[in-house]
Amino acid sequence: MDVTKTNPGILRTRQHFEILDGLRGIAAVAVVIFHFMEFAVPDYSNNFIAHSYLAVDFFFCLSGFVIAYAYDSKVEKLGAFQFIKLRLIRLHPLVIIGSVLGLLCFIFDPFSNLHTAYSAGNVFLMFLSSCFLIPYPIVHERYFNLFHLNPPTWSLFWEYIANLFYVLILYKLRNRILWFLVAIAAIALCYESYYSGYLGVGWGGDNFWGGGVRIFFSFLAGMLVYRSNWIIRSRLGFVFMGILLAIVFLVPFSDKANRITDPVIVIFYLPFLIALGAGAHLTNTYSRICKFFGDISYPLYMIHYPFLWIFLSYVEVKKPGMSQMEIIIPMAVVLLIGLAFLVMTLLDMPIHRDLKNRMDKKLR
Numbered sequence: 001m002d003v004t005k006t007n008p009g010i011l012r013t014r015q016h017f018e019i020l021d022g023l024r025g026i027a028a029v030a031v032v033i034f035h036f037m038e039f040a041v042p043d044y045s046n047n048f049i050a051h052s053y054l055a056v057d058f059f060f061c062l063s064g065f066v067i068a069y070a071y072d073s074k075v076e077k078l079g080a081f082q083f084i085k086l087r088l089i090r091l092h093p094l095v096i097i098g099s100v101l102g103l104l105c106f107i108f109d110p111f112s113n114l115h116t117a118y119s120a121g122n123v124f125l126m127f128l129s130s131c132f133l134i135p136y137p138i139v140h141e142r143y144f145n146l147f148h149l150n151p152p153t154w155s156l157f158w159e160y161i162a163n164l165f166y167v168l169i170l171y172k173l174r175n176r177i178l179w180f181l182v183a184i185a186a187i188a189l190c191y192e193s194y195y196s197g198y199l200g201v202g203w204g205g206d207n208f209w210g211g212g213v214r215i216f217f218s219f220l221a222g223m224l225v226y227r228s229n230w231i232i233r234s235r236l237g238f239v240f241m242g243i244l245l246a247i248v249f250l251v252p253f254s255d256k257a258n259r260i261t262d263p264v265i266v267i268f269y270l271p272f273l274i275a276l277g278a279g280a281h282l283t284n285t286y287s288r289i290c291k292f293f294g295d296i297s298y299p300l301y302m303i304h305y306p307f308l309w310i311f312l313s314y315v316e317v318k319k320p321g322m323s324q325m326e327i328i329i330p331m332a333v334v335l336l337i338g339l340a341f342l343v344m345t346l347l348d349m350p351i352h353r354d355l356k357n358r359m360d361k362k363l364r
Contacts, residue, residue, distance in 0.1 A: 025293020053200035064222025102149025105306035111313035137205030185217035
């Protein structure tokens with residue numbers, strides 16, 4: 001996981017939960033496939049991976065676990081300002097990179113001229129909103145996403161808010177208070193699921209607050225998994241853990257059942273997977289696989305969606321049959337994984353390393 005270091009006196013390298021890295025990668029790939037399938041098969045009832053929107057709740061829960069693990073005992077000495085700088089250094093380069101890709105794909109989409117329906121000023125504001133995570137749901141033709149140029153950044157918006165709350169308030173709270181907050185959050189989550197019919201919310205102007213409800217519960221639950229030492233030691237390996245996670249995404253979609261199944265999965269099953277994955281056994285055979293998937297998970301999540309808009313334009317114009325899309329989608333997923341790897345190695349890692357080195361020099 002991303003256990004960020006400043007100098008040795010502030011943050012020391014600790015245990016690395018490699019299987020959780022690998023699971024995060026599986027979740028990111030599932031999100032990409034899900035987004036393709038949304039356009040290929042708009043009816044979620046016929047989408048084999050329709051519950052992959054719950055991957056975001058897995059990310060939020062994992063984030064709470066990792067942040068508490070990495071910073072609970074160090075944030076007091078580190079300070080709020082340095083903590084925020086570290087999180088920006090880790091997360092924000094890919095926010096900018098994804099925004100640039102989103103702008104390019106929007107303007108140069110070979111199958112659509114949608115950008116001409118919006119003034120240069122509006123397009124510029126879309127870009128600024130995406131770069132600075134200021135919600136701007138303006139494109140009604142594309143479902144009023146909070147951040148049209150790169151829709152997945154809606155979850156980063158809430159991630160930043162959770163990180164801010166953590167460094168200002170949450171790390172100071174005792175577990176009994178966290179339990180109280182988690183109980184309230186669980187009730188709010190159940191209400192949101194009942195009201196909306198499912199938990200795939202938070203990404204658009206008409207379901208904005210659903211994202212806050214989702215991270216309110218899952219981030220706190222992840223913190224409690226760590227603080228309560230709910231690390232379940234077992235001989236389970238990466239493959240079995242991957243299957244347990246994949247089950248979530250493959251749960252059949254049902255308008256009636258989702259109101260119950262979604263909160264049950266998020267409240268009970270996902271924190272259990274974090275606890276189980278943290279204590280699972282990793283063999284050398286799968287160590288590199290987990291590292292690879294963990295490394296590319298965030299880049300893949302942050303750069304894939306601009307190309308999904310091009311895919312949607314292609315579907316709208318060319319109206320390909322399912323037999324064609326069964327070829328296009330797997331190829332596109334593999335290519336996007338490759339692109340994510342290139343973006344990570346050529347852009348994100350060098351930028352991250354440079355910013356980190358500059359910060360370390362100031363701390364000396």
